Amino acid sequence: MASGAKWDPRFAAAGRGVVTDVDHDLTSDEVADKFREYISGKTVVITGCSSQSLGAEAARCIAQHGTKRLILASRSESRMRQVIECIRLSSELACEIIPVEMDLSSQQSVRSAAAEVLKLAPAIDILINSAAACMIPKYTTTPEGIEMTFGTNHIGHFLFTNLLMPALLASANARVVNVTSFGHQFSNVRFDDINFDNGKSYEPFLAYAASKSGNLLFTLGLAMKLGKTNLRAIATDPGSVQTGINRLVTKEESILRGWSLPDGQPNPAIKWTTPAKGVASYIKAAYDPDLANKNGVAITAGGMDQSIAAYALDREGAERLWELSEKLVGQTFEY
Template identity: 40%
Template sequence: MAKSYDTNTTSDELIKDFGNEIKGKIILVTGVTPGGLGAVYAEFVSKGQPALIILASRNLENLEKVVEKINATSPGVKTRLLQLDLGSFVRVREAADAVNSWDDVPKIDVVVNNAGLMATDYFLTTDGFESQFGTNHLGHFLFTNLIMKKILASKAPRIVNITSDGHRLNPIRWDDYNFDDGKTYSKWHAYGQSKTANMLMAVSLAEKLGKRGLLAFSVHPGTVEGTSLGAYCNWEVDYPALMAADKALGNPQGWATSFTFKSQQRGVASHIFASFAPNLKEHNGKYILDSRIGDPWKDTIKPWATSSLEAERLWKLSEKLVDQEFSY
């Protein structure tokens, strides 16, 4: 019988349990900044002796700081830096071209699409898309598909999209993803739309490429202490706005009292579970939290974020917006 995990499961526990799954793997993680979940994930996973960890971020200086920590705790683990700006399709394509040119990296076993913005004021990406939808979803959609050949070269490839229970704040706004050029913008509804997109992308990947051995999941880490995800927020204003946005979608609890914070040790455990837990094939495409498969009723998982129909519709829209088709 498979061991069960829960919200109290730690990253160290999973590294011990999944050591055989981690050793020798090539892993790519986006959104790596010191103290952020991408960096913490890389630091813990390095203890499992992967063959290579590719660290992707806009800021290479920040990546150097993460490499120093990995070298200190896991000497001998190889790292490689990748400059990746998810807010620009030109920069995304440059990063993908770089990865595809690495002859000494013939495959990538695990991709963790961890980078993300939360509750920003309204602005557009370089290509003209609302920043959270453009960065959190479209940038990852394009980058992941452009390096798919290397992902599928793995014997057991996985793609992990970091989402949030904030997906409950909005479905995809099919005909108005840019909020009428900002006139009707809500930072929380925009965040919800982007997190829904992260989940639907995992559904599509599982359905399109599961037959070729790919496992894809979306992960809600929980509210984790010590990260910079809320850097754009003035919580005196934004917390009531968050509750109002949640209730506007018919969600009764509205995070009504306070968030329960996880330590970073527990916060990236679900990243690790989704990346390496064996025997998840029957759950391909699912939403993971607390180091377990999500329960649609218990965990208030919205059907708009798990629907195969919505997933295919988003795939087609995303192809149109990035101006490239990916037919599998």
């Protein structure tokens, strides 16, 4: 925790609260089998595809269920190639898989990556914004001076998605899937202080929570601005999964927050799920035809997510976030 930050007893309950209805038994493959006809032949872009990530699991599942082209956008090309190699080894695929280096915390990197993706794919059917930073222990900013968690999890994806919009709108039935978390319950977007008083009041979990609220409001914003087009935006919560996103959380802090037992083992009071079950919600959000008329909603693998805080469903908040995001990237996106 940042020096001077005040402990909030809700933090210890946060992990135990990450349950929604994602204790669904279906795996990503089982859901993908159901929607195979909608996966077949599509071009898909996924952010955050390093080893042992939910993005990597989504890539594997989608590649093995008949998608035509899969573009992975992540910070490390070598790690993406490891993921690609694992996918290739698991089965023979006709799917073309292309890695594109992108650091979401750098707007310059995002712009460069988006330009490369547009050259590779003039039409994009599915964009899954899976990448995320979590629990950065010390206050850090992006090259543009934005708090790192918000700058990565929301601003990076806001810019990337809008830059890819020409290709998304070129698809007959495009979808943007934004990955959120129950953690959003602990902070709305910090509209008046995204940088935590220049780090003086920085708290890692609140930074993550605010960014996840940003993902939800961005989903609503996309629906509001592009609802008359062929684009649909869906948010999804994969539930509590042990992945590399937790690598910055020390054993001591995990115990303090109630996410681990004193011996360091995962707290059984939390409904932990597997990557395959968590990613089932990605597949549902991206391909379920029943969601075509539910633009801007949030789901879990088990159905509609009933745990969303009111401020993350607020249309005025969505508009306010859009305007703030445009200001932070120095570009307007009008549709």
